[in-house]
Amino acid sequence: MLHRFAILLIVAAPLCGQAFASPAQWVEVSSQHFTVITDSNDKQGRHVLDQLERMRWMGAEIRVTLISTA
Numbered sequence: 512m513l514h515r516f517a518i519l520l521i522v523a524a525p526l527c528g529q530a531f532a533s534p535a536q537w538v539e540v541s542s543q544h545f546t547v548i549t550d551s552n553d554k555q556g557r558h559v560l561d562q563l564e565r566m567r568w569m570g571a572e573i574r575v576t577l578i579s580t581a
Contacts, residue, residue, distance in 0.1 A: 539548045540556040545563045549556045 535550040537548055537550055538553050538556050539546065540553060540560050541547070542560050542564055544567055545560055547556045547560050547563070549559065
């Protein structure tokens with residue numbers, strides 16, 4: 512019985528440490544149209560922001576093309 516408890520304690524101890532770890536540092540980056548809040552770094556947040564802006568631009572181009580051909 513004591514042997515099982517010791518194994519359980521060894522397995523569960525690292526998992527409990529994550530519960531008491533310091534909270535993640537959140538980074539906010541924004542453009543004229545979007546705001547990205549991420550727990551990654553500033554460079555990654557700006558990359559995602561750039562992708563969102565590109566998708567927005569592409570959507571606007573497609574909309575203009577569809578309207579002009581109608």
